[in-house]
Amino acid sequence: MVCTPGGPSRLLQEARQAVTGRAALLVIGTLVLQLGFIASYIGAFHHPVPKDISLGVVAPRQISGQLVDKLRGLPGGPLDPRPVRDAPEARRQIGERDLDAALVVDPRGTTDTLLTAGGAGASLAQAAEAVVTRAEKAEGRTLRVIDTAPAASGDARGLTSFYLVVGWCVGGYLCAAILAISAGARPANLHRAVIRLGAIACYAVCAGLLGAVIAGPVLDALPGSLAALWGLGALVVFAVGALTLALQGLAGVVGIGLAIGLVVVLGNPSAGGAYPYPLLPPFWRAIGPALPPGAGTWSARSVAYFDGNALTGPLLVLSAWAVAGAVVALVCAAVRGPRSPADW
Numbered sequence: 567m568v569c570t571p572g573g574p575s576r577l578l579q580e581a582r583q584a585v586t587g588r589a590a591l592l593v594i595g596t597l598v599l600q601l602g603f604i605a606s607y608i609g610a611f612h613h614p615v616p617k618d619i620s621l622g623v624v625a626p627r628q629i630s631g632q633l634v635d636k637l638r639g640l641p642g643g644p645l646d647p648r649p650v651r652d653a654p655e656a657r658r659q660i661g662e663r664d665l666d667a668a669l670v671v672d673p674r675g676t677t678d679t680l681l682t683a684g685g686a687g688a689s690l691a692q693a694a695e696a697v698v699t700r701a702e703k704a705e706g707r708t709l710r711v712i713d714t715a716p717a718a719s720g721d722a723r724g725l726t727s728f729y730l731v732v733g734w735c736v737g738g739y740l741c742a743a744i745l746a747i748s749a750g751a752r753p754a755n756l757h758r759a760v761i762r763l764g765a766i767a768c769y770a771v772c773a774g775l776l777g778a779v780i781a782g783p784v785l786d787a788l789p790g791s792l793a794a795l796w797g798l799g800a801l802v803v804f805a806v807g808a809l810t811l812a813l814q815g816l817a818g819v820v821g822i823g824l825a826i827g828l829v830v831v832l833g834n835p836s837a838g839g840a841y842p843y844p845l846l847p848p849f850w851r852a853i854g855p856a857l858p859p860g861a862g863t864w865s866a867r868s869v870a871y872f873d874g875n876a877l878t879g880p881l882l883v884l885s886a887w888a889v890a891g892a893v894v895a896l897v898c899a900a901v902r903g904p905r906s907p908a909d910w
Contacts, residue, residue: 774802
């Protein structure tokens with residue numbers, strides 16, 4: 567049997583040198599982040615149930631109110647029905663993203679029409695179809711479905727916009743993290759903080775363009791204006807990068823983990839990608855629109871399939887993250903100030 571000189575005390579000393587207290591705390595933080603990732607994704611996706619799908623109802627005036635009340639009273643509240651004047655108005659509201667779907671009742675027959683929008687997410691269109699089909703069957707009626715905004719042939723289940731935005735977000739926080747690893751998590755002074763923000767802005771412009779080109783002309787997976795997608799991508803990347811810089815300014819290298827927690831652990835499963843908002847549990851449905859992945863995914867789908875409608879709110883969300891992140895990063899650097907002549 568071979569014994570280590572110094573016995574257990576020497577082993578303990580070597581262990582402390584090999585894994586410092588700071589490293590141990592970072593490992594514990596990584597474990598928390600990992601478990602949060604698992605809990606958030608499984609919590610969001612394990613049991614999708616439709617809730618408050620906005621449904622327009624086009625029906626004769628004498629039965630419209632009764633039909634809306636009946637659809638609103640379905641068990642579990644899967645639909646949020648509202649009367650709509652006629653089918654063209656229903657199509658217009660779907661195109662403007664005010665409605666998820668619309669039921670057009672044929673008073674002269676037994677077959678009604680459901681208008682959906684596959685570009686907003688295949689799972690949402692399928693959920694609306696399943697719920698309305700059951701309701702129609704209970705009344706002895708049948709249903710035909712018309713997709714008024716179908717996803718492109720290269721956009722499987724309407725997920726391309728989501729994955730494009732996820733890629734942009736990854737680039738944003740990785741760029742900021744690399745700057746931290748190469749030159750310190752906290753900028754030494756205000757000038758360097760400005761330079762870092764400028765570097766992220768340049769990176770965002772390039773990443774936005776290249777991502778839009780890959781998703782559009784190269785792979786033909788996402789239609790829509792290349793210029794609009796480019797601008798959106800640049801805003802998403804810069805917003806996430808500025809957010810990461812701000813968190814690094816507040817918490818040092820731990821800020822990278824905080825950014826991943828906010829954008830990846832909470833933001834991605836609540837973005838409405840695989841399951842749009844009406845299919846997510848209440849917590850994820852509530853936070854999704856306020857986080858960069860959710861605002862970016864909604865915006866990308868609007869650009870691709872809805873003529874750029876309903877963009878104001880999501881773009882304001884992304885702009886707010888970008889401005890707040892930049893301001894906090896600059897304030898942290900200014901308050902910290904230079905610590906030595908070399909910092910200048």
